[in-house]
Amino acid sequence: MIVVTGANGVLGRGVVEHLLGLVPADRIGVSVRDPDAAADLAERGVRVRRGDFTEPATLVEAFAGAEQVLVVSANALGEAARAQHRTAIEGAAAAGAGRIVYTSHQGARPDSPFAAAPDHAAAEEVLASTGVPWTSLRNGFYASTVPMLLGDAASSGDLRLPADGPVAWTTREDLAGAIARLLVDGPPDGPTGPLTGPAAVDMATVAEIAGEVTGRPIRRIVVDDDEYRTTLTGHGVPAEAADMLVGMFAASRRGDFAPSGPMLADLLGRPATSVREVLGAALSPTR
Template sequence: MIIVTGANGRLGRMVTERLLACLPAEEIGVSVRDVERARDLGARGVRVREGDFTDPERLAHAFEGASRVLIVSTDSTGETAVRHHRTAVEAAAAAGAERVLYTSHMGSSPSSPFPPMPDHAATEEALQRSGVPFTSLRNGFYAASAVMLVGAALETGVLAVPEDGPVAWTTHADLADAAVLALTGEVLDGLTPPLTGPEAIDMAGIAEILTRLTGRPIRRVVVSDADYRAQLLSHGVPEHAADLLVGLFAASRQGEFAPAGPALAELLGRPTTPLADVLEEMAARTA
């Protein structure tokens, strides 16, 4: 049985749906915090069990009989995230899983200024110490984050964010396809190469793409980290979230999310999705 955690989230649900397209439902299980939200999966024959990274006993039940477990990283950061991930890794090993897979990031590093990256690095250490074969999927930066960062620019005509660097934006769909291949085959082992979209693009490049797509000028303006943080706080963004976003730009200008690599396209056997396609969908929705 293949177990997917976080199947109520965007990536976890995509992976589960793709598994259903290639495996019998009785060979798939999901570990979710809210069983009711996964009721539709249960109706289709998927084993749905409550699992919480804070509760080893529930995870033991959720992971029972697992041959492979995909641990989708949590949306928390810091020691909390690392503790949750370690608990999940230990539970998967205790359940007898033959392989543990984890959604890491191409920028995984203990010294990154972007808070999730040290968490990924610490989780990868836990995987290496687990004694179980593992695959750490070093995913490219989600293209959906680019949509979030630039959405207001379509209204204002100004993309005002801190100094940045190129980012290898990558779609959830492409990464879900890669995860399924890793869960069902023998294609990736250990720390993977960066699994990225086809090109690394900075904010100036995104402004150019938006200008072309909309036919309206989108001007890229550089603001200081401090001014950007203050602006976020003035709009009601919590301090920890503002610090997270500032750290994202700091890490990108250090080159932590570039360059784009060929590994994902080679694994999928097809071209990966360019950021322009994602931005075109966004522009069409807001037109």
């Protein structure tokens, strides 16, 4: 059985939906904090059990009988994230899982200025300590971030962001399909190659594409990190979230999110979704 955690979230649910097209439902289990929210999966024959990374005892039943456990990383940062990831990984190992697969991130490094990256690096260290075969999925940065970074640039004509480097933006939908295929075909050992969109682009290129999509030119204006942080918090963004965004730009400047490769497209059997396609869907007027 393949057990997927976080199946009430966007990525986890997407993986399950793709798995249902690849294997019988009785080969799929989900571990979720709220089983009622996954009732539709139970009706389709998926095993639904309660599992909470903050309650280790719940994972014993949730992970029972798993040949593979897909640990979808927690929506948390710092010590909270690290504790939850450790609990989930060690719980999967204790349950006798044949392989633990973890949704890591491109640029997972202990010294990264992007807040989530050291947490992913710490999770990979825990994986390596279990003695169980493991795979760390080096997922690309979610492309849903791009329209958020654009903000009102399409109407104002100015995109004011810190200095950046190229990022291989990647859609959750593509990742879900690729991860499901990996789980069925057999994931590789250790960290994967980059599971990313087709090419890395910087925000100047994003501004150019967005201008072409909307028909209104957008200027890319570089602002100081501190100015950007102040602007964010002034618009009500929590300080932790503002710091994470500033850290993202800092990590991109040193190339942490730039590597791209064919692995995602190969798994999907089609080209990975491009930034132009993402912006076309997000910015084009409804016809």
